[in-house]
Amino acid sequence: MNDPGRKTILWVIATLALAMLPQLVSMPLAVALIAVAPLAWRIGSERSGWKPLPALVRHGATIAGLAILFVSYGDLAGRRAAVSLLSVMLSLKMIECYRIRDARLVVSFSLFLCATQFLFGQGILMPVYGGVTVILALVTLTQLQRSEAWSHEGPAPAVRASITSEIGFSLRLLALAVPICMALFILFPRLANPLWGIPDTTLDSKTGLSDSMSPGSIQDLFMDDSPAFRVEFAGAIPSTDQLYWRGPVFWRFDGRTWEGSFYFKNIEATSVPDLSGNTWEYSVQLEPNERNWLFALDYPATTPPDTRLTLDYQLIRSQPVIQLTPYSIVSSPDFVDMPELTGPLRLQALDLPEGRNPRTQQLIRQWRRETPGDKAFIQRVLQHFNNEPFRYSLNAPFLGVHSVDDFLFDTRTGFCEHYASSFAVMMRMAGIPARIVTGYQGGWFNALGDYLLVRQSDAHAWTEVWLQGSGWTRVDPTAAVSPQRVESGSLSALGTPRHVLDYAWVRGVRNSVDIVQQRWNDWVIKYGAGQQARLFAPLGLGEMTPPMLVGVLAVAILVFSAVVFPIVMRIKGPSSKDPVQKTWQKFLKRLRLAGYRARPSDGAMELADSASRFLPAVSGPIHEIADLYNRSRYAMEPPPLAQFKQAVRVFRPNKNRA
Amino acid sequence: MNSTVISAPENPENPENRHERLIEARAAVNDILLGKDQQVSLAFCCLLARGHLLIEDVPGVGKTTLAHALARVIGSDYQRIQFTSDLLPADILGVSIYKREKDEFEFHPGPIFSQVILADEVNRATPKTQSALLEGMAEGQVTIENETHVLPSPFFVMATQNPLDLVGTYPLPDSQLDRFLLSFSLGYPDPTAERELLTTEDRAHVLDRTTSLLTPGDVKALQDDCEKVHVSENLLDYIQALLQETRDERWFETGLSPRAGLALLRASRALAFLDDRDFVTPEDVKTVFNGLARHRLSPTSGFSQSPDEQIQELLGQVPIP
Structure with a gap:
């Protein structure tokens, strides 16, 4: 009595398992085990008929679960810990879930558990996952409802509804909920600043460029195809060799690692490009990366809010980027960065650790004697990279203490960071001020969405040298070795694929499909308090205050309910009809559309007789169909179903009547 | 005589x-x-x-x-x-x-x-x-x-x-x-x-x-032939639904007995046979139902309807499955 029944319990377990799945992956092993064990026990219990566990064991398991959670997370306050607590408790509920009421509770909380995923990720796959979970939960709730309806008359009869009709039913219910969901999404007042503390990390963000550069640091990014940011240009897109997305700038070199300087990071830019000349205007959607840099083309003339422009033209945000961050920038490519280099800066830009790379030092001294001019010297170094057998490759060998020596004379294999680093060191040895700029280079233009997609694998490092007259000037030594890198992207420059699926066409498809994610970001994730306030601006209504939004929302929901409620009342449960009945219903529907309403207590022939009186023109087909139906349903040897279906398919009472 | x-x-x-x-x-x-x-x-x-x-x-x-x-x-x-x-x-x-x-x-x-x-x-x-x-x-x-x-x-x-x-x-x-x-x-x-x-x-x-x-x-021989007329599960569902409905006290004092149910099946078969069909349809059942039920059922007191009318109404209430 009031027992959900074995099959339904398995549905409940499936719902809970699906809702828990993404959490499970990121739980500590012990927690994951205790979250799964009760489900496993319950499945075994349903299959082999194990008895319910005694209360002592159940309480013990609960206490043990709490203890493991506490030990694993330290406390239960964080997001991850709280969601794990919910998962574990719901899972433990399954060992005492023997009533429909309890099962329904578990399914409802599974939906809540599923919703908590949005605290961790808001990518395009999240709504898909959420949708699947909701459908499964609805199917399960339908089963529970059915069990309950029969709970006073013993076990529910086996419903012959196919899984497609069950899912169809859930989809119809879901479709009815969509308008309300949209209204809530669009109109429910949003806060410009959340009431509760912003979590310091978003768990699904990819770490982008770091605040230092040592051999191998960019190499890791190379393997990562996740998007770094997307850019929409207001005008034409600059040519690829101009698409240097400026990020962290490094001045200090300790022989191995390049680092920024706290000092420089906190000095504001002394002059900002004016907007009179040639400019590029674009807006960027930066994916969360837990760093403070915003990326821009050289040289940013405007500064997004909450961001400062440093002396070396890095855009540094006061808060790390932990959610999709849109910003707009205007860049001026013709700006001269720092026509005069002051003393302390020059010192910084020439500083090298003592006693490193003697072979390089010797070589530079010799070249410098032969080539005194700065520009000619730079050209000579680039020539060297170009003429000597340097290779652009991901499999760069390990470099020792004299990393530049090793690279220049021995390994001669590496990629952007090796070239940039070596080049900068060589410049400083020759007395030319130099610094490293990291960021991204290039991007993939999505013609469909008219935007540029920059992936983590587009990460790049290049060099800037200070020259009298032209100020800080970008020199990309990688381009000297592998011009392809700059022209067609980092991945094309590599001869060999990075992994099994790394082919140009796969990348092409991935880049094209990215538009879905971009649209999702554009329409859903980006939608915030600002957009909401301007929602009715096109209607000339000005800024909406939260009370106004609530008012509109209430009206929208009332109107929607008035429309949808009658539909909800008419919606039918999953049908358990066999194909003959289904076809017959179709026939009855056609009759109904023609104006004839059949009585459910009429036999097929009675119906045919009275329908023929109403529609004499189609009397023949009506009788034929009724006869086929009777034979299909009651005769020992029914006629082929196809014949019946065909007869109904060609039955068009409306046309014949006219 | x-x-x-x-x-x-x-x-x-x-x-x-x-x-x-x-x-x-x-x-x-x-x-x-x-x-x-x-x-x-x-x-x-x-x-x-x-x-x-x-x-x-x-x-x-x-x-x-x-x-x-x-x-x-x-x-x-x-x-x-x-x-x-x-x-x-x-x-x-x-x-x-x-x-x-x-x-x-x-x-x-x-x-x-x-x-x-x-x-x-x-x-x-x-x-x-x-x-x-x-x-x-x-x-x-x-x-x-x-x-x-x-x-x-x-x-x-x-x-x-x-x-x-x-x-x-x-x-x-x-x-x-x-x-x-x-x-x-x-x-x-x-x-x-x-x-x-x-x-x-x-x-x-x-x-x-x-x-x-x-x-x-x-x-x-014809009587033997009648017994061979096919009765499908769907039809039995209908017969049972009808019998069940007669047992609802809002219609009649007492419902039809299982023997009456068997009789209904026999009569329906015979009617289908007369109609030269080798299977019984719900119409057969409906046609014989009045004749079968009218002398077996007495309407619940307080109804002004005759048994015939009651039975017709009952037939109209039971959907054909």
């Missing part, structure tokens, strides 16, 4: 077309009894389902004619027993009379030893006499003075009772009404049929001219 024990000659000629001859026989009866197609079909249906028929009607609407015509076309012998309040069981069953020359009792079978019997105004006899007939109908045999006599086969009783004439009658109790498979009233003929009746020759002459189209052997 004379009596004859019939062992009609088996007629092996042309056993194959017996169904056609059955249809012809029905048409012949329809010719005699004008405008009563449905009742004639039900009468045949009752015969094929090995049941007995109860006709509730006023005198003079053709009950005797129907019984006579039916007996004629199926080639059976026919007896009419007029029930009166002084009729005794022996008058129906027969008596043993002492024969002095043989020095023994000799059994003289009563009119019940016939294949088709019209028991006229059955409710005017005393319960004792009624039960003599009804027991024979139920058992297919009668026991007189410790001797069992098997009744002929086929054995088909048509009983009539006059619903209006309540003075000096003994209405049949429910348990005995259950012995009748179907019941109906013939009712007055419609105007066309009545005009034809008035203008054409006497029906008695037509009846005299009618020859037998079937033999008792054929009838038995």
Whole structure:
């Protein structure tokens, strides 16, 4: 009595398992085990008929679960810990879930558990996952409802509804909920600043460029195809060799690692490009990366809010980027960065650790004697990279203490960071001020969405040298070795694929499909308090205050309910009809559309007789169909179903009547 | 009243077309009894389902004619027993009379030893006499003075009772009404049929001219054929739904018994067979349902509707699954 029944319990377990799945992956092993064990026990219990566990064991398991959670997370306050607590408790509920009421509770909380995923990720796959979970939960709730309806008359009869009709039913219910969901999404007042503390990390963000550069640091990014940011240009897109997305700038070199300087990071830019000349205007959607840099083309003339422009033209945000961050920038490519280099800066830009790379030092001294001019010297170094057998490759060998020596004379294999680093060191040895700029280079233009997609694998490092007259000037030594890198992207420059699926066409498809994610970001994730306030601006209504939004929302929901409620009342449960009945219903529907309403207590022939009186023109087909139906349903040897279906398919009472 | 024990000659000629001859026989009866197609079909249906028929009607609407015509076309012998309040069981069953020359009792079978019997105004006899007939109908045999006599086969009783004439009658109790498979009233003929009746020759002459189209052997074979008619699960669902509905107390005092359910199935099969189908449809069930239920069910008190109306309404309430 009031027992959900074995099959339904398995549905409940499936719902809970699906809702828990993404959490499970990121739980500590012990927690994951205790979250799964009760489900496993319950499945075994349903299959082999194990008895319910005694209360002592159940309480013990609960206490043990709490203890493991506490030990694993330290406390239960964080997001991850709280969601794990919910998962574990719901899972433990399954060992005492023997009533429909309890099962329904578990399914409802599974939906809540599923919703908590949005605290961790808001990518395009999240709504898909959420949708699947909701459908499964609805199917399960339908089963529970059915069990309950029969709970006073013993076990529910086996419903012959196919899984497609069950899912169809859930989809119809879901479709009815969509308008309300949209209204809530669009109109429910949003806060410009959340009431509760912003979590310091978003768990699904990819770490982008770091605040230092040592051999191998960019190499890791190379393997990562996740998007770094997307850019929409207001005008034409600059040519690829101009698409240097400026990020962290490094001045200090300790022989191995390049680092920024706290000092420089906190000095504001002394002059900002004016907007009179040639400019590029674009807006960027930066994916969360837990760093403070915003990326821009050289040289940013405007500064997004909450961001400062440093002396070396890095855009540094006061808060790390932990959610999709849109910003707009205007860049001026013709700006001269720092026509005069002051003393302390020059010192910084020439500083090298003592006693490193003697072979390089010797070589530079010799070249410098032969080539005194700065520009000619730079050209000579680039020539060297170009003429000597340097290779652009991901499999760069390990470099020792004299990393530049090793690279220049021995390994001669590496990629952007090796070239940039070596080049900068060589410049400083020759007395030319130099610094490293990291960021991204290039991007993939999505013609469909008219935007540029920059992936983590587009990460790049290049060099800037200070020259009298032209100020800080970008020199990309990688381009000297592998011009392809700059022209067609980092991945094309590599001869060999990075992994099994790394082919140009796969990348092409991935880049094209990215538009879905971009649209999702554009329409859903980006939608915030600002957009909401301007929602009715096109209607000339000005800024909406939260009370106004609530008012509109209430009206929208009332109107929607008035429309949808009658539909909800008419919606039918999953049908358990066999194909003959289904076809017959179709026939009855056609009759109904023609104006004839059949009585459910009429036999097929009675119906045919009275329908023929109403529609004499189609009397023949009506009788034929009724006869086929009777034979299909009651005769020992029914006629082929196809014949019946065909007869109904060609039955068009409306046309014949006219 | 004379009596004859019939062992009609088996007629092996042309056993194959017996169904056609059955249809012809029905048409012949329809010719005699004008405008009563449905009742004639039900009468045949009752015969094929090995049941007995109860006709509730006023005198003079053709009950005797129907019984006579039916007996004629199926080639059976026919007896009419007029029930009166002084009729005794022996008058129906027969008596043993002492024969002095043989020095023994000799059994003289009563009119019940016939294949088709019209028991006229059955409710005017005393319960004792009624039960003599009804027991024979139920058992297919009668026991007189410790001797069992098997009744002929086929054995088909048509009983009539006059619903209006309540003075000096003994209405049949429910348990005995259950012995009748179907019941109906013939009712007055419609105007066309009545005009034809008035203008054409006497029906008695037509009846005299009618020859037998079937033999008792054929009838038995047809009865066997009926039982082979297919009944699907879906149809059983419907029959059960109907039976269940009659047991709802908002309709009737008591619902239909399982025996009535079996009878419904038998009658539906027979009707499907008459219609030359090898499977039963819900329409068959609906057609026979009224005849089957009207004498078995009494409406819940407080209803002004007649049983017929109640049953029609009930049929309209049960959807065909």
